[in-house]
Amino acid sequence: MAKSAGDASEFLPARRTIPTLRKAVQGCRGCELWKDATQAVFGEGAKGAELMLVGEQPGDREDIEGEPFVGPAGKLLDRALEEAGIDLGDAYLTNAVKHFKWRARGKRRLHQTPRAGEVEACKPWLEAEIVAIAPRALVALGATATRSVLGPGAKVTRDRGRLLEDGPAPITMVTVHPSAVLRAGEDRELAFAALVEDLAVVSAALEGVRGKHGTTGSRAT
Ligand code: URA
Numbered sequence: 001m002a003k004s005a006g007d008a009s010e011f012l013p014a015r016r017t018i019p020t021l022r023k024a025v026q027g028c029r030g031c032e033l034w035k036d037a038t039q040a041v042f043g044e045g046a047k048g049a050e051l052m053l054v055g056e057q058p059g060d061r062e063d064i065e066g067e068p069f070v071g072p073a074g075k076l077l078d079r080a081l082e083e084a085g086i087d088l089g090d091a092y093l094t095n096a097v098k099h100f101k102w103r104a105r106g107k108r109r110l111h112q113t114p115r116a117g118e119v120e121a122c123k124p125w126l127e128a129e130i131v132a133i134a135p136r137a138l139v140a141l142g143a144t145a146t147r148s149v150l151g152p153g154a155k156v157t158r159d160r161g162r163l164l165e166d167g168p169a170p171i172t173m174v175t176v177h178p179s180a181v182l183r184a185g186e187d188r189e190l191a192f193a194a195l196v197e198d199l200a201v202v203s204a205a206l207e208g209v210r211g212k213h214g215t216t217g218s219r220a221t
Pocket residue numbers: 055056057058059062067068069070071073074094095179
């Protein structure tokens with residue numbers, strides 16, 4: 001395997017606001033993934049967002065439109081957030097990896113899971129977003145985001161839905177990726193309900209710190 005350039009760190013601007021980062025990411029050559037992508041897709045959302053949601057990487061639609069979570073997985077995520085009582089206006093959506101990794105099958109571009117080295121290479125962008133937004137709550141969606149945000153110690157299957165200690169935000173959770181719900185077949189409704197339930201725990205915890213209800217929910221252990 002050819003060794004990549006290293007990582008994204010040398011491409012980050014000195015002054016790291018969301019707008020300066022978003023501009024600079026288009027020039028990133030921290031791994032090979034930029035080569036086959038249309039553009040880098042940076043995070044989007046409210047300036048003072050209290051919740052950050054981290055996905056894996058842009059998909060086919062996101063790569064074309066230049067915005068995260070605008071395809072089918074994003075639509076499902078929007079519905080789940082709404083059902084969990086979370087206002088999209090309070091959220092910032094981003095990905096662990098900023099360029100779409102894919103392989104061709106006929107005319108279609110099939111998603112490929114980024115390798116651990118690519119996730120690692122891209123991490124400086126995500127870290128800078130977390131510093132710039134300083135969200136009260138952060139949710140990692142799926143295994144790739146979980147690895148990037150919490151390291152190899154956290155596992156979606158084991159840890160999903162609980163508020164975790166020592167995450168990058170005061171309220172940190174891991175849950176499934178919305179694409180996994182889309183792929184759940186017959187179990188799709190159950191999988192969707194479970195995602196909503198996890199997000200509702202985060203919503204309740206956020207309300208708790210806002211002081212609306214005084215304390216966080218009983219599951220916030
Ligand atoms: N899946 C992701 O993980 N992120 C997106 O932006 C879209 C689909």
